Amino acid sequence: MSDAVITDLRAIPFATAEGETKTISDFSDAGVVLVVNVASKCGLAPQYEQLEELQKAYADRGFTVLGFPCNQFMGQEPGSMEEILDYCAVNWGITFPVLDKVKVNGGSAAPLYKALKKARDEEGKKGPVIWNFEKFLLTPDGAVHRFRPTTKPDDPAIISVIERNLPA
Template sequence: MTELFTLPLVLGDGRPTTLEAWRGQVLLVVNTASQCGFTPQYEGLQALQRDFGPRGFSVLAFPCNQFRGQEPGSDAEIAAFCTSRFAVSFPVFAKVEVNGPGAHPLFQALKAAQPGLLGTRAIKWNFSKFLIARDGRVVARFAPTTRPEALRGAIEPLL
């Protein structure tokens, strides 16, 4: 499996990084969108960050415009939206693709480690979620309809 911590990433402000900055934490990677019916999940994601962050947990948001163009803004506009509307304190990365030939290597690795229903690898919609243990193992995949508060029971034992 791909070493997740070494994959190149870009933060929403354009700075390059890798998941190495979060090594040793429990991570929830989410593909997000600002104009989606699931966008209010940012509130629940922020609650998870607030409650579990001090114990070594972080939400990592990856905006994606592949689903009906529901994330059309620039990286700066997306970050401003997340901060002003939902007061997010977790990282919001630069926009990525999660499916197809242009899918970011992180999402290729996540989908390979945790296929979806009936083994499908494609991400079906915005706010699909991947839970990663402290050692980098991808331990669970959750559907867009799974509300963040429903993940507490999966996150808690990993902390």
């Protein structure tokens, strides 16, 4: 299920790992982006491998994964940005952008996540991010397709949305 969240979702600023201000529009020509809150010490961290496979498979068509480290779930992303980037490179060979650490829930949640959480998942539920590796797939028509943490990045439901929305 998808909901158009807000028309200017792609214009909400956030910080890169280097401290630059960017928006989603800065990362994808085709307008298909997978936003994921990531955590190095999480049992779901092996999803990094599948996220990287998606990046490699579709990057040349304008797709990108954006990883936002988050330490809100049992302190599973405690490191500095340097440590997080090193972990991603050494353990998973990550080439997609890993951005600045954010909060995804609560009053101090990043503005992008405040907007993303308005999207409904496949069961029609919206609201707080429930754990690390929750996925928000943005498409050019402004829709946001929300997938919960246990849905793997290479799940057919995610792949079909990506393929339907990218240029051939």
